[in-house]
Amino acid sequence: MAQAQLPMNPETVDNPSEHKAWKWYDYFTFNVDHKVIGIQYLVLSFVFYLIGGLMAVVMRSELSTPDPDVIDPTLYNALLTNHGTIMIFLWIVPAAIGGFGNYLIPLMIGARDMAFPKLNALAFWLNPPAGLLILGSFFFGGAQAGWTAYPPLSEITANTAQSMWILAIVLVGTSSILGSVNFLVTLIKMRVPSMKLVDMPLFCWSMVATSVLALASTPVLAAGLVLLLFDINFGTAFFKPDEGGNLIIYQHLFWFYSHPAVYLMILPIFGIMSEVVPVHARKPIFGYKAIAYSSLAICIVGLFVWVHHMFTSGTPPWMRLFFTVSTLIVAVPTGVKIFSWVATLWGGKIRFTSAMLFAVGLLSMFVFGGISGVTLGTAAFDVHVHDTYYVVAHFHYVLFGGSVFGIYAAFYHWFPKMTGRMMNEGLGKLHFILTFIGTNLTFLPMHELGLQGMPRRVAMYDPAFTFINQICTVGAYLLAISVVPFIINLLWSWKRGDVAGDNPWNALTLEWTTNSPPIIENWEVLPVLRHGPYEYGMNGQSSEGAIETPEDAPVA
Amino acid sequence: MIGDRAPSVASPVLSLVSSPQSSLMTQIPASLITLTIGVVVTLISLWVGQNHGLLPEQASEQAPLVDSLFNLMITIGTALFIVVEGAILWFLIRFRRPKGDDSDGLPIDGNLPLEAFWTAIPAVIVIAVAVYSVNVFQEMGGLAPDSHFMMGHKSPDAVVAQAPTGTSPVAGDTLPLLADDATVLADGSTIAPGEIEYGYGANPVGSGKVPDLLVDVTGIQYAWLFNYPDDGIVTGELHVPVDRTVQLRINAQDVIHSFWVPQFRLKQDAIPGEETGLRFTATKVGEYPVVCAELCGSYHGAMRSRVIVHEQADYDTWVAQNAPNPTASSGTVAVNPVMNTADMSDRQYLTPMAETLGVDAHALAHLHESDS
Ligand SMILES: [Cu+2]
Numbered sequence: 001m002a003q004a005q006l007p008m009n010p011e012t013v014d015n016p017s018e019h020k021a022w023k024w025y026d027y028f029t030f031n032v033d034h035k036v037i038g039i040q041y042l043v044l045s046f047v048f049y050l051i052g053g054l055m056a057v058v059m060r061s062e063l064s065t066p067d068p069d070v071i072d073p074t075l076y077n078a079l080l081t082n083h084g085t086i087m088i089f090l091w092i093v094p095a096a097i098g099g100f101g102n103y104l105i106p107l108m109i110g111a112r113d114m115a116f117p118k119l120n121a122l123a124f125w126l127n128p129p130a131g132l133l134i135l136g137s138f139f140f141g142g143a144q145a146g147w148t149a150y151p152p153l154s155e156i157t158a159n160t161a162q163s164m165w166i167l168a169i170v171l172v173g174t175s176s177i178l179g180s181v182n183f184l185v186t187l188i189k190m191r192v193p194s195m196k197l198v199d200m201p202l203f204c205w206s207m208v209a210t211s212v213l214a215l216a217s218t219p220v221l222a223a224g225l226v227l228l229l230f231d232i233n234f235g236t237a238f239f240k241p242d243e244g245g246n247l248i249i250y251q252h253l254f255w256f257y258s259h260p261a262v263y264l265m266i267l268p269i270f271g272i273m274s275e276v277v278p279v280h281a282r283k284p285i286f287g288y289k290a291i292a293y294s295s296l297a298i299c300i301v302g303l304f305v306w307v308h309h310m311f312t313s314g315t316p317p318w319m320r321l322f323f324t325v326s327t328l329i330v331a332v333p334t335g336v337k338i339f340s341w342v343a344t345l346w347g348g349k350i351r352f353t354s355a356m357l358f359a360v361g362l363l364s365m366f367v368f369g370g371i372s373g374v375t376l377g378t379a380a381f382d383v384h385v386h387d388t389y390y391v392v393a394h395f396h397y398v399l400f401g402g403s404v405f406g407i408y409a410a411f412y413h414w415f416p417k418m419t420g421r422m423m424n425e426g427l428g429k430l431h432f433i434l435t436f437i438g439t440n441l442t443f444l445p446m447h448e449l450g451l452q453g454m455p456r457r458v459a460m461y462d463p464a465f466t467f468i469n470q471i472c473t474v475g476a477y478l479l480a481i482s483v484v485p486f487i488i489n490l491l492w493s494w495k496r497g498d499v500a501g502d503n504p505w506n507a508l509t510l511e512w513t514t515n516s517p518p519i520i521e522n523w524e525v526l527p528v529l530r531h532g533p534y535e536y537g538m539n540g541q542s543s544e545g546a547i548e549t550p551e552d553a554p555v556a
Numbered sequence: 557m558i559g560d561r562a563p564s565v566a567s568p569v570l571s572l573v574s575s576p577q578s579s580l581m582t583q584i585p586a587s588l589i590t591l592t593i594g595v596v597v598t599l600i601s602l603w604v605g606q607n608h609g610l611l612p613e614q615a616s617e618q619a620p621l622v623d624s625l626f627n628l629m630i631t632i633g634t635a636l637f638i639v640v641e642g643a644i645l646w647f648l649i650r651f652r653r654p655k656g657d658d659s660d661g662l663p664i665d666g667n668l669p670l671e672a673f674w675t676a677i678p679a680v681i682v683i684a685v686a687v688y689s690v691n692v693f694q695e696m697g698g699l700a701p702d703s704h705f706m707m708g709h710k711s712p713d714a715v716v717a718q719a720p721t722g723t724s725p726v727a728g729d730t731l732p733l734l735a736d737d738a739t740v741l742a743d744g745s746t747i748a749p750g751e752i753e754y755g756y757g758a759n760p761v762g763s764g765k766v767p768d769l770l771v772d773v774t775g776i777q778y779a780w781l782f783n784y785p786d787d788g789i790v791t792g793e794l795h796v797p798v799d800r801t802v803q804l805r806i807n808a809q810d811v812i813h814s815f816w817v818p819q820f821r822l823k824q825d826a827i828p829g830e831e832t833g834l835r836f837t838a839t840k841v842g843e844y845p846v847v848c849a850e851l852c853g854s855y856h857g858a859m860r861s862r863v864i865v866h867e868q869a870d871y872d873t874w875v876a877q878n879a880p881n882p883t884a885s886s887g888t889v890a891v892n893p894v895m896n897t898a899d900m901s902d903r904q905y906l907t908p909m910a911e912t913l914g915v916d917a918h919a920l921a922h923l924h925e926s927d928s
């Protein structure tokens with residue numbers, strides 16, 4: 001254990017002596033500080049979350065009656081396409097990876113910034129134009145072929161809007177590739193010298209897995225989409241069957257990325273869970289190595305399951321069977337994580353903070369989404385529910401009950417670090433209760449809709465399904481309302497919240513060893529690792545003064 | 557602090573059930589509690605698996621197979637759900653922080669036997685589910701999508717053998733299964749090998765049999781067309797006899813559609829340029845929805861039709877009423893008065909139904925623009 005305190009990094013940022021904190025306008029510039037970039041990602045993605053949510057509310061309003069009587073079905077398809085696109089590419093991925101990833105990774109490993117700060121800023125600034133392209137595409141009717149953009153539909157519908165949509169995805173995909181390279185290099189090269197790989201907080205492990213996955217899969221999506229763009233605009237025929245093209249190839253290219261994309265959206269959330277649960281349960285994480293390695297297992301197996309999205313498409317029997325088995329295998333490492341978090345609760349002194357409530361809410365709904373995911377993974381059952389509301393229900397349990405709850409938990413957990421002020425617990429609990437009820441009210445009945453015969457992506461449906469759809473619509477309105485206390489809480493606490501101090505949760509990871517908010521290069525003197533990230537109640541550590549303890553505890 | 561409260565590592569499962577410092581719990585043997593909980597959870601799960609009532613009625617030979625797989629997964633899923641959610645709830649209540657207690661919890665950071673246990677159990681479960689699902693997949697005919705050879709049927713685009721009883725739906729029942737290559741039949745004519753590589757075909761029991769009825773299905777924006785090559789009928793609704801094997805050859809004209817009959821538990825995409833197929837036997841007389849399950853444009857949701865399963869006699873009557881004059885050439889196509897031919901535009905097709913679909917004239921006009 002290195003005891004010598006490292007001197008402050010002699011390299012300095014542009015003008016560190018002038019101020020120790022950024023001014024508000026710095027957040028609107030090409031700033032290379034990872035913390036500024038992280039907050040830029042979070043704010044931008046949250047704005048798009050609200051836009052995507054508004055689209056969902058309009059769609060649910062349309063679906064409160066069987067007839068297409070609220071909006072034009074063409075607009076409905078544009079909304080469903082861009083709701084999915086925004087929620088994936090402009091909300092969950094940038095918030096979880098770009099936002100919390102950038103903000104936390106250097107702080108968690110004792111680095112002063114990411115490995116390539118300028119590249120990092122560049123990666124962020126690819127996102128606003130992508131968002132503008134998506135919004136602007138509505139002046140041209142909006143892309144209407146679903147977020148999957150299957151040809152031929154995507155090649156014959158709203159060509160301009162579809163092209164803008166493709167460019168937007170290519171931009172965020174590029175951003176994701178740049179960001180992943182940056183995360184990997186940072187995590188491998190920039191840890192404080194006393195931190196071995198197995199001393200990293202689990203969020204760092206999940207970002208390793210996420211980055212590997214993004215690097216392996218995103219270029220394939222880009223390839224597929226560029227071919228699609230050429231088909232639409234330059235007369236090529238890659239996906240035009242009557243000119244010798246092949247439609248199924250597109251689906252393989254698309255899903256080779258887009259199945260891993262669901263792990264891009266959930267692996268960082270798994271990392272957030274592994275940080276939030278131990279701190280608020282006052283317990284060491286249960287099974288550190290199992291959780292760390294299961295992220296890598298999910299990452300690897302997750303690259304070989306994509307055809308489960310194509311069980312009713314042009315896929316031969318062997319493929320349907322092979323991918324049934326590989327898909328089911330993913331349940332094993334995922335189960336390991338879930339059981340480990342549940343076991344972390346056992347024997348704890350659980351504090352029901354808003355962050356913890358969202359983490360536990362996530363756990364309870366992810367269990368459900370995981371089980372429905374296993375049912376979908378079998379080709380023999382998927383043949384019935386593929387492309388139905390059962391699928392919609394499943395992935396909203398995983399992506400809303402999972403990813404969005406995780407992002408909320410992260411907001412409540414790290415807001416004090418980012419702003420130096422606590423969020424209001426009363427508003428936080430109100431937010432949780434509304435969101436939890438709203439989520440289940442909206443998405444639980446959708447399982448039954450799908451099983452009974454309602455396909456997804458429809459603006460009009462069999463009147464027999466009216467009642468269940470109305471329940472879902474009420475739930476969606478509740479979800480829309482649930483955001484209000486959160487926004488009030490964010491704004492009010494940012495200005496007026498109780499002063500947080502450096503380590504309001506008595507947490508043991510390194511980001512809590514610096515000021516709240518951290519100074520520009522994170523620490524005056526780089527921290528030295530005296531204990532593992534989760535040693536609550538261990539090795540003489542108590543919740544008070546764990547970090548300042550004079551004892552020299554062994555690492556992990 | 558570590559020593560006295562850490563649970564026994566030797567019995568990891570029980571250690572989860574027995575909670576520290578609980579006088580009530582220590583009086584009753586933990587194994588008994590575990591056993592009781594196990595039995596109750598099993599009984600509840602078995603009951604839920606059989607009685608969930610979530611699925612629509614079963615109307616094809618495949619439906620009970622699919623449902624048995626779903627019921628199995630529901631049973632296992634219910635047990636898992638109760639155990640995991642129960643543990644979460646229990647732990648949350650049992651281990652909530654006492655007021656004013658700012659100390660940390662138990663310093664337990666792992667338990668190898670327990671971790672091995674909960675890695676192995678799900679692995680065993682998913683392998684069991686995988687094996688069972690492969691079996692169901694095979695029983696459904698998933699392994700033999702190309703087993704549809706349509707001898708006995710006069711198909712316009714295939715070389716077809718002369719079957720003994722002509723166009724009767726039961727024709728060819730006794731013909732042997734044909735090999736993958738073109739086969740020379742008894743009368744010297746040849747039959748082309750099946751071209752369908754994707755979908756569901758004959759199940760292992762029915763693999764020697766020839767389907768009783770062949771129907772060509774075409775998806776267009778936003779309708780299904782059913783062409784009976786043997787009878788020269790073209791219709792917008794699928795009529796089939798009960799308890800007969802029906803082979804669908806599925807194509808799409810414009811974009812990808814997906815043919816789905818929820819009560820049959822069968823679905824197969826209709827892909828332009830790539831013929832797919834479904835073979836089924838309807839087991840229950842009645843009317844069931846035919847749904848398009850793949851996003852195919854603005855009126856995707858309106859792309860609904862019906863499959864009508866008749867008694868054989870009723871089916872024969874329907875064929876007789878709708879088939880063209882038997883003396884006319886076989887190329888003639890009977891026109892169903894409701895659903896017209898394939899060369900209608902979407903607007904023409906949708907206009908008569910505009911009222912029921914809730915589509916207004918403006919939307920129809922718009923639709924016409926967008927697909928030009
Ligand atoms: Cu997937």
Ligand SMILES: [Cu+2]
Nearest residue numbers: 813848852859
């Ligand atoms: Cu369709």
